[in-house]
Every structure is written in structure tokens, then in C-alpha cells.
Amino acid sequence: MEDVFDTQPIIGMVHLEPLPGAPRFDGDREFIRERAVRDARALMAGGVDGVIVENFGDAPFYSDDVPKHLVAEMTRLVRDVREAVTVPVGVNVLRNDARAALSIAAGTGASFIRVNVHSGARVTDQGLIEGQAHETLRLRDRLDADVRILADVAVKHSEPIGSENVEQETRDAVERGLADAVVVSGAGTGRAVDRERLETVTRVTDDLGVPAYIGSGMTHETASELLSMADGAIVGSALKADGKTNNPVSESCVKSLVESTK
Secondary structure, X not given: OOOOOOOOOEEEEEEOOOOOOOXXXXXXXXXXXXXXXXXXXXXHHHOOOEEEEEOHHHOOOOOOOOOHHHHHHHHHHHHHHHHHOOOOEEEEOOOOOHHHHHHHHHHHXXXXXXXXXXXXXXXXOOEEEEOOHHHHHHHHHHHOOOOEEEEEEOOOOEEOOOOOOHHHHHHHHHHHOOOOEEEEOOOOOOOOOOHHHHHHHHHXXXXXXXXXXXXXXXXXXXXXXXXXXXXXXXXXXXXXXXXXXXXXXXXXXXXXXHHHOO
């Protein structure tokens, strides 16, 4: 990931409003675009090192194969965000459509994607989700796409099928799934990461020579401590007005968190 980020990155979330076709879509495409661009610019102005565009408003989510119209909508929005900021942009297509995310990234020039279940399998509120690393890596080759893969380990809002072995899951994601970086999060959106789990993951990723990023729950108060353990962080809720995930990005909150990491 050194070719994408030359520092210990703070990556801010651009949570998209419900898109056309989603149950809560309100019919205003222009508002969705304006909100996405405004949030991305606020993140960059506050000092983040990158942003991820995610269809957060589309609940309930498709498990692993979103419809074509959603890919088209997100492609337009990711392009608009890329044109609005100068930091690297990533894509996450919920719940786990890595092929769509990779296609959007390749078509828009985005730098990376996040994949919730890259290898192995997890029980989620969308049912059983199985990793498709073999498809994702081959598609990246076919597209000749210079796009990095950030793979979650024991992703939030999920449970293991059997007993959980985070160390082996991390090794599998990198050694067998060929992920470029690993993400470790708490139990749910905005939930703090378990320190013991983070230590286990970073011990493995240090050995394998890939970054480990915190995927949820980092705040102004915990940033300094957590970043002494991890190689960077993806932050959403803590950068929003009043710390609420559905609110717009607050530039002052972004600046406060970024300053706390220094």
C-alpha cells in the first residue's frame, strides 16, 4: 500500500445516501451527488489521507451481487468524488460485491477497494457470505487494474461459522487470498475494535509485511493509542456531526481527530 499512502493513513468514509432502487431512496439524485461531494471535500479539508465511497444508505443490502443500475449509479458518484478531491479514493460495495467494487474502481481510476469477506465465510444479516478471492484477483488481472484490495478479517456485523481463529484468518487473507492490506473492526458500525484482536492481527501482518488498518470505532480519544498499534485507520462515525453515522461530515471533527493522531 506504500504506492497509495506514504504515511500512516486516516481514511474517511463517504457514506452515500440511499441510491435509486433502494427502499429509502427519496428520488433526488442531485442531492445524493451534492452530499457525497460535500462530504469528500470536508474530509480532505480536515486532513484525511484518503476516502472510501460506500453505499451505506442502501440497507437492506444485497449479499454479493448488486444489480447493474447500482453499479452505474456508484460509478458516477465515485467519478464525481475523484474529481472533487486530490487524495486517493476507494470503493466498498455493500455487502460484499467485490467484483462490482473493482469494476467501479477500474473505470473511475480509484486506488483501492474494501472487501468485507475476501476469503473464508461468515454468517451475516444477509445470510452466509463466502469469500470470492479467486474471482476478485482474476478480474483485477483481466481488467489490468492498478487497484489495491483491503480485506476485512472477522468483519463487523458477522459471526464465524465455527470456532474463530483470527490469526489463521489473517494469514489466509494475505497468503492465500493475496490481499494487499487487512482491516480489523469492532462488532458493528462505530463499535470499538477489540485490543487483543488488533494485537493478534498486527502481529501477523507485521510478519507478512502488509498493513493492518482499524476498520471501525476509532475516536479522538482513542486515536493516538490505537495508531501506535495499527498502520492506519478507516473512520466514519467519529468524523460526522454529533458523532452520528447518518449525519454529514463535520470538517471540525475531522481536523480534531487528525490532530489527535499527531
